[in-house]
Amino acid sequence: MTIDIVILAAGQGTRMHSALPKVLHCLAGEPLLQRVVNTASSVPDSKIIIVTGRASEEVKASISGEQIHYAQQDEQLGTAHAVQAAVSVSGPSDITLVLYGDVPLISKETVLAVIDTVDNDTMALLTVTLEDPEGYGRILRDKQGDVCGIIEQKDAPPEALKIQEVNTGVLALKTSHLREWLPQIDNKNTQGEYYLTDLVAIAKRSGIHVVTKMPRFPQEVAGVNTRIQLSKLERFYQQQQAEKLMMSGVTLADPNRIDIRGSLSSGNDNFIDINVVFEGVVKLGNNVSIGPNCLITDSMIGDSVQVKANSVIEKSEIYSNAVIGPFARLRPGTVVCKNAKIGNFVEVKNTQVGIGSKISHLSYVGDAELGADVNVGAGTITCNYDGANKHKTIMADNSFIGSNSSLVAPLKIGKNATIGAGSIIIKDVPDDQLTLARAPQKNVPYWVRPTKKK
Template sequence: MSLEVIILAAGQGTRMRSEKPKVLHPLAGKPMLVHTIEQAQRLQPGQTHIVVGHQAHQVEAVVASLGVKCVLQAEQLGTGHAVAQAMPAVDSDAIVLVLYGDVPLVPAALMQKLTEQAGQGKLALLTVNLNDASGYGRIVRQGPDNSGPIQAIIEHKDATPEQLQIKEINTGILAVKASYLNAWLPRIESNNAQGEIYLTDVVAMAVDDGIAIGYLQPDFPQQTQGVNDRMQLAALERWHQQQQAHQLLSDGVQLADPSRFDLRGELKAGTDIYIDINVIIEGQVHLGNGVHVGPNCHIKDAHIGAGTQILANSVIDQAQISANCSIGPFARLRPGTILHENAKVGNFVETKKTTLGSGSKANHFTYLGDTEVGEHVNIGAGTITCNFDGVNKFKTHIADGAFIGSNSSIVAPVSIGAGATIAAGSTITKDVANDNLAIARGKQRNIAPWVKPVKL
């Protein structure tokens, strides 16, 4: 039996107080809706349907590359109405898994268990027990103590005082055969406090039709928590980051303070890694054995070789770093940077589309853009490669063993030969041959006597 997923993402989210659709607000650096889609696609559904509404074009643009199909809910008339918009495109023999774009942390394993229950012919619900169930639909069960089989879901505004005491709530997430939904959805009425078509009404219909009601609960309430405002989003972010930090600690990564670490992507880590406070890992990052990351660093889409030291306040973005390099403090490695073994990029050095060969170093106050640096090159403080003429970018080549004196400007395109020396303060506009000394600066004049100006 095939599986199809319907994700509801049409709401405006007025409590977010934003022009952006609620489901596009990021959690761990990724839109909430994308979290839901990625987990659902781990089940390999035949199709994933995204029900869009408010700012539909924005939502469609974000999910366009994710292999999903969007369907428009022109009027937001309730969850039942939203699911009904997608059903004409759903295989009538499929299992349907209904998810929400603002409930981003439901794990795929829990989704899988729900669909397995639905495959047994049940209406499978995801419920959770909360100490404070205010605002949520209550799970109504048989028996005076509400402990028997599930009979219905009552929305908070429609609940009696007795029903409001129930702690088990409906998450809205369910799995069921498409044929059942096709029979139930047209029968739902909007005679409730909200005047909406509630998907939850299918529970009572299932009971009336003799369909068994199954249910599951998450390991943590946060896995089924929806986001309605920025406070809830911030709280869910902290919980998610805490879970990721605890997993890294279990895997052997040392975090100086797990509460001051953010992972906004995927981290592959070797052994004996130390990460100091306020470090942000974004995208796909690999840290080799023995890497040390100092405080306040931001690393994005990068490979860091074994034994490399990243000192405080450094930014590494789409760079490839080999073993035993030294970076920072206050270094910025922009996309296209490649450091070979034992290279050093020191404080207030910026690189872009630049390769530093083994043992080469730029210790401080330097900009290297579109530059190929050989092995064991020393680049003095204040050096810049002038790679842009206002229209085009040009490359600088610095061969093995060259020495670049402080405060030099190297105007590309230009090549500096192996073993060459550039005198401090030079502006280099022509190629320098191997083992040559290049001096390109104005002649010094000492004027005497010299009377200093005075204030009038």
């Protein structure tokens, strides 16, 4: 069975008051449309057709996935008109499913339930019951309880407005039926648009039974038309992620103050303080402690690691029992081995910090390789960039770098070597030696400090 999944994404999104197309606004760090595409891509034997309008090239450039095709809706004449644009570029298929680019949280399970309902005698419609159905099309049922039509709110009489079961817009039917019925839809309504919802009445007249399904949560089918609606969906999504974490053995200081903008896998007995943001793919081991106000992106954090407050970790690997922060910044390519420490106001980039090594405070170490038990004093910097190229600094096992030292790469500091504080090192340092590189100190006797003239 082959399936065409049509995703409508041509709307202007004027209520967002944005130059960015509405479907490219992000929920949990990912465009709304991309989330729908991800769900659609999980359906076997499917082809995705995205209907675009405004800023179609920008939309195409922003969305990734396989088996994606595009159709253009130049005029916004309604949902049926948009689906007609998709049908005109689609090939043969058994079933057509219609989704929406601004309804980002619909689940794979719900989509498959809708598809599985369809056969030669059945059309599937996703509905939801709302306490406040304002703005939605109402589901009309006959005396037997069967769906017989959908009426849009602007066309509905007062008695119909009391109905709480509403249309989500998501439907699936045989592609042959869709191709036959679309030309029968007219625009004789208050909006002067071609409503896809008219398919329900046409199916009823054609002897096709309309079966309804409901999502697990109403938020699955909530659309985004304003930034307020987007923020509510964001909070719902983050609450769901927080609950999954806690159920898996993670303690959250406040479940309302964590953001997961990607995927986070976690071991047991981890603690995450307030205002921690995870981006991309992050993996936590066991017994990890993360302090408040941290940002962690595309990184792996091993067992019993402490990440202290206000630290930023990006595309890095941190192994067991390491300590990071507070106020540390780990830039891409950083590897912190077990029992190592990156302290407060330390920036590290593209560097391996060996077992038990320490960069405790106020330092920049880039493009470097630290062996085991290296101690880097406060104020140390690796001068790794010559204005055109990056160069490497190697600090061998048990070397000691005195405070306020500048290490001019390319450079190798030998095993057990010691660099005196305040040195500028421009040549390799042998093993087991003390190296000093300071200008001679000069004391000026009887010198009088200048004073301001009155």
